Amino acid sequence: MNALPHLLVVEDDPELRLMVARLLRQNGFEVSVAGEAREATALLRQRRVDLIVLDRMLPGESGLDLCKRIRRDSAVPIVMLTALGEEVDRVVGLELGADDYVTKPFGSRELIARIRAVLRRGAGARPDELRPPRALVFDGWRLDPATRQLRDPDGALVVLTGAEFDLLHVFCRNAGQVLTRDQLLDLTRGRSASPFDRSIDVLISRLRRKLRREAGQTDLICTVRGGGYLFAGTVAA
Incomplete structure (x- = not known):
């Protein structure tokens, strides 16, 4: 049996971190959590992560800085989670390597749908492309x-x-x-x-x-x- 996708939630608000982790587990994901960038970095070194839900505003090293650092040597999908919804803020996150962007407050179904869409994009060919791919x-x-x-x-x-x-x-x-x-x-x-x-x-x-x-x-x-x-x-x- 295939292992559940492993998601890392990096969020400094304890209540929101718990809520997001519970939501993801209820929807079939394995979840690890971190409250700041240093803890997230340690978890990334310990085991494979299939996607990161990353808060933009973190104590110490910001979510944007962490995203930029991760992108130096990793293509792990990143969904930015933030209260900032202006276009310039979205663009900055995308420029630094985020795959998608969800603003607070967000709907539970929207977050799950966006995470699954990003995971599908990274999983390989779409269903209509089942013939052996050529380089x-x-x-x-x-x-x-x-x-x-x-x-x-x-x-x-x-x-x-x-x-x-x-x-x-x-x-x-x-x-x-x-x-x-x-x-x-x-x-x-x-x-x-x-x-x-x-x-x-x-x-x-x-x-x-x-x-x-x-x-x-x-x-x-x-x-x-x-x-x-x-x-x-x-x-x-």
């Missing part, structure tokens, strides 16, 4: 859907979050085609709408940084004025 090569880069890994032209592994991998995979499968933001949201998240109107832009910005090897090199992901985005790489299976 895709573009401009010397190699994207492997089977292992969900990206390697640069020198063969070095490039760490991608689940959302970044899914977006790059969609671009590779639709190279040379202009894709709107709504199409990209639908193809990567299985939904045509999102409360984060800049989430795709932020993910593309992150991908561009990771795909840009030399200063002045032309971006593989091009912005089409009034249209969306186009992947300019030549892709071969």
Whole structure:
């Protein structure tokens, strides 16, 4: 029997931490909890974690700083949980590597739905993609859907979050085609709408940084004025 997904809840409010942990356990997850960044770091070193529910405002090292530090060498999915709902706050969290963002107060079903959606995105192929996946090569880069890994032209592994991998995979499968933001949201998240109107832009910005090897090199992901985005790489299976 498959093990339950293991979630780490990092929240400094004891009552909210207990409530979220209880909710997640009731919905079929194994849960560990931490009240601040240092405790969370220790737990991450001790065992595998499938997803982190991370409060933005923590005592000491903030949730944003912890997210940034985790992203240096890990693609573990992160759902930010915060009372700050302005667009600039959402964008900062996404820029630093968060996969999704839920603002307080939140509905229990919304939180569970977003966590499950992020876990599905990181689990591999969607149900309509059951044929054996083939590695895709573009401009010397190699994207492997089977292992969900990206390697640069020198063969070095490039760490991608689940959302970044899914977006790059969609671009590779639709190279040379202009894709709107709504199409990209639908193809990567299985939904045509999102409360984060800049989430795709932020993910593309992150991908561009990771795909840009030399200063002045032309971006593989091009912005089409009034249209969306186009992947300019030549892709071969």
